[in-house]
Amino acid sequence: MALTLFAHPFSSYSQKVLMALRENDTPFVYRHMEDPGVAEALAALWPIGKFPVLMDRELVVVESSLIIEHLDQQHPGKVRFLPKDPETVLEARLLDRFFDQYVMGEAGAPVLEAIRAKSDRLEEAKERASERLEIAYQWLEKRLSGRAWAAGDDFSLADCAAAPSLFYADWVHPIGGGYPWLRAYRSRLLARPSFSTCMEDARKYRSYFPLGAPRSRLGLEKHALARICMVRRDFDPSLFTPSGQPALKARLYECAEDGPWRGTVEGSALGGGSTVLAYGTDVVGEGPRLHVHPYDETFIIVAGCAHFYVGEAEFEAAEGDVVFGPAGVPHRFVNLGPGRLQTIDIHHSPSWIQTDLL
């Protein structure tokens, strides 16, 4: 294959180029920066050591914007990244520079500060980033008003730069409700399949983000929707015969202790049909092993953020979310961080029955 890309799924500049490759289904070999020997191979090609780097047969192409221009010239597809008209091409380049330097660059500054060995200016760096991003958002709001894409009428290089920049900048300094055009533009980019694939591939590296990846806004919106749509059904108590079982109480965990809390109350202890587990961990990346139950399970995320693997499905769940694991479907979850994950897990069974698979 002619093209090889040195990249990492969590890297914004890698995502910019991956988006362009995926827009045109351009075939390429992915050299993941965490695979053995890949960082060394990259350093031999490009002593600066930054990625992405594209190899087109013998030619080494560096810098994300130039890689996209190279693809546009040498491997054109249905989506053209550089507009034909000379005025619009300058607009595309301006917006590409703007997103790289004044959005991604500013958002990246506190991130770099946080990962410095002796980070003593993090608060200052965060404040500075917020001030500068606010100025960038104001400019972009005017610029994007009435537009679908950043330059001209069509998707371009500028939009490839915009997607990862706005995706991450919003984590550092949220794009407020006063920027409706910018927020709508970000949502449009995030929904584009070439970028949503990047987001999915990056998801499992979210714990790398030193300032803490955000809670799922989508999750919150889904909840708000669930509350609005939820219709309670009344029933006629006179037609119902109580079972005669007594009400009982049991202790799941000692909340006077610091936590994270773990504990179990089997349904049989309360005379009920559900077993309740508390599971918590402060260790990012930690979680129960892959396992399966012969009954359904409902997980309530009480604090923090988790990545769930349920059969073929994978998703992120944050504080306030509820996840359903059907009977017989292997599942596990890990703490995505930052900080503590605390869940309450309801096993739809009077006793806890489980087989660990790994």
Ligand SMILES: N[C@@H](CCC(=O)N[C@@H](CS)C(=O)NCC(=O)O)C(=O)O
């Ligand atoms: N201007 C470069 C920036 C590339 C860049 O900063 N890449 C980051 C990853 S997103 C990197 O290589 N970081 C590792 C390092 O600096 O050693 C481009 O557009 O490609």
